[in-house]
Amino acid sequence: MIIQAKTANFELYKKIKHDVVITDISMPHLSGHEMIKAMHRIAPNLPIIVMTSHDSSENILKSIDEGVYSYLRKPIKIEDLQLALLMATKDIYNKTVFLNDKYKYDCSTKELFYGDEVVNLTKTEQDLLYLLVQNLDKVISYETIENYVWNDKSMSREALRMCIKKIRAKTYPKIIQNVWQQGYKMTCLNG
Numbered sequence: 001m002i003i004q005a006k007t008a009n010f011e012l013y014k015k016i017k018h019d020v021v022i023t024d025i026s027m028p029h030l031s032g033h034e035m036i037k038a039m040h041r042i043a044p045n046l047p048i049i050v051m052t053s054h055d056s057s058e059n060i061l062k063s064i065d066e067g068v069y070s071y072l073r074k075p076i077k078i079e080d081l082q083l084a085l086l087m088a089t090k091d092i093y094n095k096t097v098f099l100n101d102k103y104k105y106d107c108s109t110k111e112l113f114y115g116d117e118v119v120n121l122t123k124t125e126q127d128l129l130y131l132l133v134q135n136l137d138k139v140i141s142y143e144t145i146e147n148y149v150w151n152d153k154s155m156s157r158e159a160l161r162m163c164i165k166k167i168r169a170k171t172y173p174k175i176i177q178n179v180w181q182q183g184y185k186m187t188c189l190n191g
Contacts, residue, residue: 020069020088025052036066047088051076079143086135086144097133099188103171105133112171124149125167128160132176132186141183160184 021039025032036048047069063071070084097105104113110130112119121129127149131140146155149163164176164184176184 019047020085021046021048023048023050025050025054025063033062033066036063036068040067049081049084049088051081079141079147082141082144083147086131086140086148089134097136097188099133099175099186100172103175105129107133114171119170121167121170124163125170128163129167129186132184135185137185137187139179139182139185145183 023032023035027035032050032052036050039046039048048067049070049072050063050068051072051074053074060071069088072080072084095107097107099105102114103119105111106113107130110126112121112129128145131145131148142155142157142160145160149155150159164178168175176186178184
């Protein structure tokens with residue numbers, strides 16, 4: 001739902017629970033900075049993503065001071081927006097996710113447990129598992145996985161398959177599902 005910022009009246013915003021807000025700095029009736037302040041008065045922990053071509057140091061610092069979650073410069077790559085949205089909504093999920101009756105994942109420490117014992121994972125495995133757990137039941141594209149897990153490095157599909165194979169070997173075969181020609185997803189089996 002789009003809320004027009006013609007006035008400082010945020011009654012519609014108050015009635016509808018939003019998980020994240022995307023805004024620009026430059027808007028016709030109310031500046032992005034004014035809107036961010038007003039929304040944070042209503043919901044202090046609301047993740048706000050700013051997309052703008054006004055990327056001056058002053059705007060960036062002001063946005064950081066206002067508690068903006070992410071600052072994206074125009075023109076925006078869709079993968080950057082997807083990643084910002086995925087990470088901005090990560091706290092919607094429970095701190096502990098029960099993957100099945102034996103495995104649980106602690107989102108705050110980014111640790112996977114088998115019973116009470118920590119499962120040892122490599123950094124790449126940890127990052128991939130974290131991204132998938134934070135987005136349960138959602139298909140995460142290859143591009144998003146590459147951007148988040150491999151950062152600026154190139155990811156081959158074979159490297160991704162090997163990483164998933166190793167996670168499955170350390171856990172159970174159905175922990176991560178392949179969605180043909182789209183990406184991967186994780187589903188809670190029990191919890």
